[in-house]
Amino acid sequence: MxxxxxxxxxxxxxxxxxxxxxxxxxxxxxxxxxxxxxxxxxxxxxxxxxxxxxxxxxxxxxxxxxxxxxxxxxxxxxxxxxxxxxxxxxxxxxxxxxxxxxxxxxxxxxxxxxxxxxxxxxxxxxxxxxxxxxxxxxxxxxxxxxxxxxxxxxxxxxxxxxxGKQQIYGISARGLAVDTALASGEExxxxxxxxxxxxxxxxxxxxxxxxxxxxxxxxxxxxxxxxxxxxxxxxxxxxxxxEQVTKLGLAPLTSMYFFGENQPNATGTDFRPEVHDSDGLSIHSGTGEWIWRPLVNPKRLLVSSFALVNPFGFGMQQRDRRFSHYEDLESRFDKRPSVWVQPIGQWGAGRVELVQIPSPDETNDNIVAYWVPETLPPPRQMLTFDYRLSWQMDNAVRPAQSWVTQTRRGHAYRKSTDDSIDFVIDFEGPAFMKLAADAKVEPVVTGQNAEVREAIAYPNPIINGYRLALRVKRMDESKPVELRAFLRGPDSGAISETWSYLLPPS
Structure with a gap:
């Protein structure tokens, strides 16, 4: 006290x-x-x-x-x-x-x-x-x-x-985050x-x-x-x-990601396919773009920022609801809630920051996301922020057209190996129900420090959606790779959210 x-x-x-x-x-x-x-x-x-x-x-x-x-x-x-x-x-x-x-x-x-x-x-x-x-x-x-x-x-x-109804405790929220992930230490x-x-x-x-x-x-x-x-x-x-602080994190969310589809368990001794309270960060920007960043358990501290003006919302979500993907009768990760932050009023300029911290096991909350305003008032002057938190499961907020349902790293059988990095990304949503059988769907892929060697989008009839097979090569091993991809429909407009992925330096 x-x-x-x-x-x-x-x-x-x-x-x-x-x-x-x-x-x-x-x-x-x-x-x-x-x-x-x-x-x-x-x-x-x-x-x-x-x-x-x-x-x-x-x-x-x-x-x-x-x-x-x-x-x-x-x-x-x-x-x-x-x-x-x-x-x-x-x-x-x-x-x-x-x-x-x-x-x-x-x-x-x-x-x-x-x-x-x-x-x-x-x-x-x-x-x-x-x-x-x-x-x-x-x-x-x-x-x-x-x-x-x-x-x-x-x-x-x-x-x-x-x-919410039928949910089990997982992700937490906080009142405020101060100087998170800074060398000076968090308050x-x-x-x-x-x-x-x-x-x-x-x-x-x-x-x-x-x-x-x-x-x-x-x-x-x-x-x-x-x-x-x-x-x-x-x-x-x-x-x-x-007094002034270096970084003020508003509406902070704290979760856990140990391993999952895009980062399988390295030990091979855990019977569970996935262990996480959340599997991705979702952002609805002020321009209307939807962004999905799959979570990882990094080898070193990993901090990502998404600069925005007046965002419509952001949240950490547990999109994978299939029990067979977790197989944990006690923890029931399939019932952990997603949490969506919806600003009330305009928040102005700032950034959503995602902090991912290395964790040796599932007992640590190693994922944090929050809003950082571009400017702060002088000491003793009031800063006002209002928002709505939604603790969701099957009704989680997501894009109207289509969204990412899974991200997998790796490739199938090859006669010879190479130095490429492979991803398989599945998209699901109403947009694909409206497409003609011969409709042309194109992947749009951009990257930093990456050569895109292959990008193919094709129907996935199992989920009535689309699959993107992506193969890239890192140009400089000492630098991170940042990738963005979305699907473009027959009318040349985006029919999916933007998949965003960051690979740390080797």
């Missing part, structure tokens, strides 16, 4: 009567005011108030501490939403403050050890004290009317993740305080406010959660810089 927050006593503001006999209503403006005030001070982190027995918990011991469902907030009132809380400890050593917002005012949600079952841990709950919770999760009857599923979690720094802002509006009996959405803080940045956030087949989150962001 940030000690300086105590100097800005929001509680005083919350209970000042607007007129005699009435309590002043809490609003997003109150959180913005606190973030603005904090930006004029130096961040001061208090020492953790947790006892040593909580600080020393390992992963399995921490997971053995469970919130008691019968103590869920709003369960007694039989409201459609319920809140359950995470215990501080293990990696989550700084407690966050949580408040309930009601028409009568704002009240603290107090930590109590009797809210938790400590499992096999040697912890005496009667002697345990903690300044707050590590985070919280939201429950709602999403998949069946008689059971409230966990649909949203806030836990750790500014991380959160949500679920991780954290949500330090939450205010959650008590829903009414017929509510289908939940409003959450959050205060964000770090050494050089403060922020106010409003999340409006709308559960459904595709769960939506409308996010309002107000950022204040304490």
């Amino acid at each position: 940030v000690a300086v927050a105590k100097h800005v006593s929001l509680a005083l503001c919350l209970f000042i009567a607007a007129q005699p006999g009435r309590v002043a209503a809490f609003s997003f403006d109150d959180v913005i005011a606190q973030a603005r005030t904090l930006s004029g001070t130096t961040q001061r982190l208090a020492d953790s108030d947790l006892p040593k027995e909580l600080l020393d918990l390992d992963y399995d011991q921490y997971r053995d501490i469970r919130f008691r469902p019968d103590r869920a907030l709003w369960r007694d009132a039989r409201l459609p939403f319920e809140l359950m809380f995470f215990h501080p400890g293990f990696h989550y050593q700084r407690a966050v403050r949580i408040h309930e917002v009601t028409p009568a005012g704002v009240r603290d949600v107090q930590f109590s050890s009797n809210q938790f079952d400590y499992g096999k841990n040697s912890i005496d709950p009667t002697k345990l004290r903690a300044p707050g919770f590590a985070g919280f999760r939201v429950h709602y009857p999403l998949n069946a009317p008689g059971y409230k599923d966990e649909i949203l979690t806030f836990l750790g720094a500014s991380y959160f993740r949500a679920l 991780f802002p954290a949500f330090t305080e939450f205010w959650i509006e008590r829903p009414n009996a017929g509510a289908s959405q939940l409003t959450i406010y959050a205060l964000l803080d770090s050494r050089r940045v403060t922020g106010a956030y409003r999340f409006v959660l709308k559960p459904g087949i595709d769960t939506l989150m409308e996010v309002s962001t107000r950022i204040f810089l304490r």
Whole structure:
């Protein structure tokens, strides 16, 4: 918890009567005011108030501490939403403050050890004290009317993740990314305080406010959660810089890619064909072009940028939904959500940045994507960005005409090998249903540091789509190869999204 927050006593503001006999209503403006005030001070982190027995918990011991469902907030009132809380400890050593917002005012949600079952841990709950919770999760009857599923979690720094119907946790979002993938090191802002509006009996959405803080940045956030087949989150962001940063990443998404179709498992000992939470980055540019960048697990840090003006959206997607491509009954990667970021209003000039980090296994989130605005305001001036997050599965956002369904590297049998690099790219979509049997479809391929030796597009009747067979030669082994390809229809216009691929230096 940030000690300086105590100097800005929001509680005083919350209970000042607007007129005699009435309590002043809490609003997003109150959180913005606190973030603005904090930006004029130096961040001061208090020492953790947790006892040593909580600080020393390992992963399995921490997971053995469970919130008691019968103590869920709003369960007694039989409201459609319920809140359950995470215990501080293990990696989550700084407690966050949580408040309930009601028409009568704002009240603290107090930590109590009797809210938790400590499992096999040697912890005496009667002697345990903690300044707050590590985070919280939201429950709602999403998949069946008689059971409230966990649909949203806030836990750790500014991380959160949500679920739509029949989805399983995978990709995460964050409030903010600061100086990601820079040699100077990344700064991780954290949500330090939450205010959650008590829903009414017929509510289908939940409003959450959050205060964000770090050494050089403060922020106010409003999340409006709308559960459904595709769960939506409308996010309002107000950022204040304490001092200038080199790179500010907005609407950051964090995922995992270990191996897949375009990068098979190198060890040959894993029975699973693919292991990833996302298989590509999708971008809908302000010009209307759709871009698809397949993900990789690189040997070295790999950072790519896509310069844009007023993008329509971007997201990390899990397009491959066939269980047979994963064969993992426990992890069910085929049910991991895609997440789409849709700007609300115009974002101006900037870039979508994709960061891919080497990972030796599937336990690391090694893929990050976010929006970097071209310019930032001076310290203490407000930066406003609003957007919508969609947690999707079968209804994932994609181009209207056609899209890439798989990228494979390698070639079939050859009598003799050469130094070329081969790709097979499949496209699927309504555009191909409209083509005459003798329609001419041409591949358009461009590249940097590459000689295109062969590019052939031909029908793929298995998916009622088209396949592009591409063979290129790297010109300079010490430089990366960047490739772009799309399909052109009989009227000379594009009938597919643009496939974009980056090969690092050898």
